[in-house]
Amino acid sequence: MEISVPFLLRYIYRNPKLLLLGIVSGMSVSLWIFRVIVTHDGNYFFMVWNLFLALLPLLVAKALYELDRIDRLPLLPRLTGLAAWLLLVPNSYYMITDLMHIKYADPSTIWYDSLMFFSFAMTGTLAGIYSWYIIHRLVAGWHGSVLAWLGVLVSSGLVSFGIYLGRYGRWNSWDILTNPMALGWGIWDSAHNPLARQHTVAFTFTLLLVYVAFYAYYELRKYEEISECRTVSPGD
Numbered sequence: 001m002e003i004s005v006p007f008l009l010r011y012i013y014r015n016p017k018l019l020l021l022g023i024v025s026g027m028s029v030s031l032w033i034f035r036v037i038v039t040h041d042g043n044y045f046f047m048v049w050n051l052f053l054a055l056l057p058l059l060v061a062k063a064l065y066e067l068d069r070i071d072r073l074p075l076l077p078r079l080t081g082l083a084a085w086l087l088l089v090p091n092s093y094y095m096i097t098d099l100m101h102i103k104y105a106d107p108s109t110i111w112y113d114s115l116m117f118f119s120f121a122m123t124g125t126l127a128g129i130y131s132w133y134i135i136h137r138l139v140a141g142w143h144g145s146v147l148a149w150l151g152v153l154v155s156s157g158l159v160s161f162g163i164y165l166g167r168y169g170r171w172n173s174w175d176i177l178t179n180p181m182a183l184g185w186g187i188w189d190s191a192h193n194p195l196a197r198q199h200t201v202a203f204t205f206t207l208l209l210v211y212v213a214f215y216a217y218y219e220l221r222k223y224e225e226i227s228e229c230r231t232v233s234p235g236d
Contacts, residue, residue: 021058021127025051028119035116039109047120050098053091053173054124060085061131064138078142085135086155087173090162092128093207095121097167129214136215152211160203164196 012018029048036042064081067073073081099121105113132152140148165171169190175183190196 017130018062021055021123021130024119024123024126025055028116028123031116031119035109035112044101044113044116047098047117050091050095051120051124053088054095055127057085057089057092058127058131058134060088061134065134068138082135082139085131086158087176089128089131089155090159090166091173092124092131093159093203094163094166095124097163125210129211132211133215133218153208156207156211157200157204160200160207161190161196163203164199165190168195168199
């Protein structure tokens with residue numbers, strides 16, 4: 001099936017969560033553009049690039065969802081898609097660590113820069129959580145709720161370790177293809193680093209807390225909507 005620009009626009013419009021993320025992403029980029037116009041300084045462009053990377057796992061998750069909805073995916077495509085998502089999703093939460101750059105901001109723009117960095121970090125986190133929810137629901141449908149929650153637990157640890165590799169080791173997702181041996185040694189060294197373990201534990205706890213809160217809110221919201229529909233009589 002040929003995918004055209006109008007088709008993609010209609011798809012985004014019919015998926016309000018994607019539309020919301022698109023709007024928030026556009027607002028974040030607009031903050032950076034306005035800063036460039038006012039200060040004549042193109043610094044922090046890496047935030048735009050990082051945001052692009054942060055949205056990729058959501059695209060993978062939605063693609064898996066749509067393909068499975070059309071025709072239930074066999075095991076191999078499932079595992080391939082899940083591996084691609086797991087490889088990319090640390091990019092979403094990595095943007096939280098970009099808040100460290102605030103300490104280098106000029107005093108005259110520090111408040112604006114703080115809001116801009118927070119906007120980018122929030123957008124990346126929302127994209128990561130939403131993609132995580134989609135993957136969680138897919139795995140639950142394929143292999144059951146218990147395995148799905150086990151996947152959430154394991155992936156939170158792997159994602160947290162991946163964030164450390166990106167921030168401190170300066171590794172990228174594509175290094176697994178372009179430089180696998182060096183990445184392997186980097187993972188081995190980091191696994192024996194106390195800072196890496198502390199960072200991984202802290203981020204794992206935080207990500208699980210945020211995701212469980214998001215999951216509970218989303219599921220309770222659906223339950224409330226169903227309850228409201230049942231309590232309204234046809235004559236109301």
